[in-house]
Amino acid sequence: MFRKSAVLFAVLTLSVFLLNPTAGNAGDFAIGTALENFSLPDTGGTVRSLNEVKGKNGTVVIFLSAQCPVVKGYNERISQLAANYQSKGINFIGINSNHTESLDWVKSNAAENYKFPVLIDKGNVIADKLGASVTPEAYYFDAKNVLLYHGAIDNDRSGKAPSDNYLRVAFDASLSGQPIEKNRANAFGCSIKRVGE
Amino acid sequence: MHFQSRQIAAACSAIIFALCLSIPAKAQKKGAPSSSASSKKAASFVKQIDFVGLRNALTPSNKPLLINFWATWCDPCREEFPDLVKLDAEYKGKIDFITISLDELSEIDRDVPKFLLEMKAGMPAYLLKAVDDDAAIAFVSKEWSGALPLTILYDAAGKQIYYRQGKVKIDTVRGELDKLLIPAN
Numbered sequence: 386m387f388r389k390s391a392v393l394f395a396v397l398t399l400s401v402f403l404l405n406p407t408a409g410n411a412g413d414f415a416i417g418t419a420l421e422n423f424s425l426p427d428t429g430g431t432v433r434s435l436n437e438v439k440g441k442n443g444t445v446v447i448f449l450s451a452q453c454p455v456v457k458g459y460n461e462r463i464s465q466l467a468a469n470y471q472s473k474g475i476n477f478i479g480i481n482s483n484h485t486e487s488l489d490w491v492k493s494n495a496a497e498n499y500k501f502p503v504l505i506d507k508g509n510v511i512a513d514k515l516g517a518s519v520t521p522e523a524y525y526f527d528a529k530n531v532l533l534y535h536g537a538i539d540n541d542r543s544g545k546a547p548s549d550n551y552l553r554v555a556f557d558a559s560l561s562g563q564p565i566e567k568n569r570a571n572a573f574g575c576s577i578k579r580v581g582e
Numbered sequence: 583m584h585f586q587s588r589q590i591a592a593a594c595s596a597i598i599f600a601l602c603l604s605i606p607a608k609a610q611k612k613g614a615p616s617s618s619a620s621s622k623k624a625a626s627f628v629k630q631i632d633f634v635g636l637r638n639a640l641t642p643s644n645k646p647l648l649i650n651f652w653a654t655w656c657d658p659c660r661e662e663f664p665d666l667v668k669l670d671a672e673y674k675g676k677i678d679f680i681t682i683s684l685d686e687l688s689e690i691d692r693d694v695p696k697f698l699l700e701m702k703a704g705m706p707a708y709l710l711k712a713v714d715d716d717a718a719i720a721f722v723s724k725e726w727s728g729a730l731p732l733t734i735l736y737d738a739a740g741k742q743i744y745y746r747q748g749k750v751k752i753d754t755v756r757g758e759l760d761k762l763l764i765p766a767n
Contacts, residue, residue, distance in 0.1 A: 454655040518747060519729035537728070540715060543686060571719040573684045575656060576729035576748050 414515045416568045420446075420530045423511060425480070425504035428492040433502055435478065435530065442474030442560060443527045445552070448512065449479045449503065450520040451486045451494035453575035455542050459521050460498045462544060467501050470556050475525075479503035482512035483520075485578040509579045519574040523552050525559075533559055537572030626691035628683065628698070628707045633718055636710055639680060640722065642736050646677040646743075646762045648755070651710075651722070651732040653684045654693045658749045659731040663701045665752040666733075670705050672756070676763055683709040684730060737762055 414420075424434040435444065447463065450456045467477040479499055481491045488505065495503035506512055515524055525534040534555035539547035551570045558565045631639060640649065650666055652659035670679050681703065683694045690709045698707055712718035719728045726732060726747065735744035735758055744758040 452657070517727075519727045522727065537716065570716045571726070571728040572715050573653070573719070573728045573730060576658060576731070578658075582748055 414524075414532065414535075416532050416535065418532050420515070420524075420526055420532065422530070423514075425506055425511065427502045427504050428488065428495050433478075433504060438476055438478050438502060439526070439528070439530070440471070440474045440476035441528060443476075443525060443533070443556075444530070445475060445477045446511075446515070446524045446526065447477060447479055448517045448520050448522045448577060449481055449499075450483050450575055450577075451481065451490045452483070453520045455574040456521050458542055458544060459538055462538060463521065464499060466538070466553060466556075467499070471501075473556070473560055475556055475560075477501040480506050480511055480517075482506035482509040482517065483578040484509070484580045509577065512577055512579065518577055519571075520577060521574060525552065525555055527559065534565055534568045536570040540570070540572065542572060542574075626695050628690050628694050628709050630687065630690055631682070631708045631710055633712045633714070633721070635708070636682070636712065636718055636721065639682065639708060640736070642738050642740050643678065644738055646738055646759065647736045647740075648673075648677055648679040648759070649734050649736075650679075650681045650750075651684060651730060652681060653730055654689060654697050655685070656730040660697070662731060662749040663697075663703065665750060666705070667701055667703050669752065669755060669759075670703070673759055673763075674704075677759060680706045680708060683707065685709060687711050735759070735762075 420435065422434055422436045424432050427433050435446075438444070445467075449463075463477075471477070477499075479495065479501060481495075481503055484507075491503065491505065504511075512518075517524075521538060523534070523536065523538055524532060527533050534552065536551060538550075538552045540549040540551070541547035549567075549570070551567060555565045555568065640647075648669070652663070654660070666679075666681070673679065681698075683689070685694050687709065694707070694709060710718060715728065719726050722732070723734065723742075723745065725745065729747050731747075731749065733744070733746045733750045733755070734742060735755065737743050743762060744755065746754075
C-alpha cells in the first residue's frame with residue numbers, strides 16, 4: 386500500500402515537473418536564495434570570484450551591455466549608486482553575458498563607464514543560473530550572498546524623474562536592518578543575447 | 583443634366599475622401615477607448631495607450647490575437663520586423679495583429695512612425711505609456727522580465743498559445759497560427 390502510494394506520488398511529481406515548462410527553470414532564482422560562489426574573467430582576463438569582490442554589507446550583480454541604449458541611459462546612475470554605496474560596504478559586479486558583444490567592445494565600454502569589475506559570462510552560465518534575461522538587471526545579495534532584491538534600478542529609464550528608486554531603497558532598508566518592501570520590480574530593457582539565440 | 587452629373591461626382595468624391603479619413607480610425611479599433619493622446623500627437627498614426635488601453639489591447643475580439651512589443655532602440659526588434667510584416671500579410675483578416683512600442687512618448691510622431699513606414703507595416707500600432715511599467719509588464723505576463731522584443735499569441739478565447747521573449751522564428755509562429763486556424767476552416 387505504502388509502496389503504491391509512493392510510486393503514485395513520484396509519478397504525479399514527475400508529471401507536474403514535465404508538464405510545467407517553467408519548473409526547474411533558471412528563472413526561478415528566488416528572493417531568499419543563496420548564490421554559490423562563482424568565478425569569471427574580468428575584461429583584463431583576470432579571474433575574479435564573487436567572494437573576492439563582494440562587499441562586507443552586500444553585493445550587486447548587475448547584467449550590463451555595451452550596446453543596449455537602455456543601459457547607456459542608466460550608466461551614470463549605476464556609477465553613482467556604486468560610488469555612493471561602496472563606502473557603505475556594498476560592492477558592484479558587472480556581468481556581460483551577451484555573446485554578440487566583443488571583448489574589446491565590452492572592455493572599452495567598461496573602462497569608460499564603470500569603476501567596478503565587469504566580468505565576461507561566456508556561454509551565459511551565470512545569466513542562466515540567475516535567470517537574467519534583460520539589461521540592465523540587478524541582483525542585490527546580502528553579505529551571505531542571499532538574494533534580497535532583483536530587478537530594475539528605478540522606474541524611469543529616461544532618468545528624468547524616477548519616482549521609485551527600487552535599488553537604492555533596497556540598499557537603505559537592508560543597511561538599516563529593515564525589510565525590503567518591494568524586492569522585485571521589472572522594467573523594459575534589452576534582451577540578453579544568449580549563445581544559440 | 584450635366585450640372586446634376588457634376589454634383590453627383592462631387593458628392594462621390596466627398597464620400598470617398600471621408601471614407602479614406604475613417605480607415606485609420608477603424609484600423610486602430612483595439613485599445614482605443616482609453617487613449618490619452620494629446621492633440622499634438624494626433625497627426626501620428628501610432629496611438630498612445632495607457633494601462634487600461636493595454637488591457638483592452640490584450641483582449642481578443644473573436645479572432646486569434648498576435649501582439650508584438652518592441653522599441654526603435656531594440657536591435658532584435660528591428661531585425662525581426664520584416665518577418666512580422668510578412669506574417670501580417672499572410673494572415674490578414676484571419677487574425678488581429680497589433681504592435682506596441684515601448685519607446686519614449688516623444689517618439690510617437692517621430693522615430694516610431696518613421697520606422698513603421700519604412701517597414702511598410704500596416705498593423706495597428708500603439709505606444710504604451712504606463713504610469714507603472716512594472717505593473718504593465720506583470721499584467722502582460724508573469725514570465726516577462728521586460729526584455730524586448732516580446733511576441734504573444736492568444737487564441738480567440740484569450741488563452742495564451744505562444745510566448746516568445748527574443749526574436750521570433752517565423753515558421754514557429756506560422757505553425758502556431760495554422761494550428762489555431764485549421765479547426766475554424
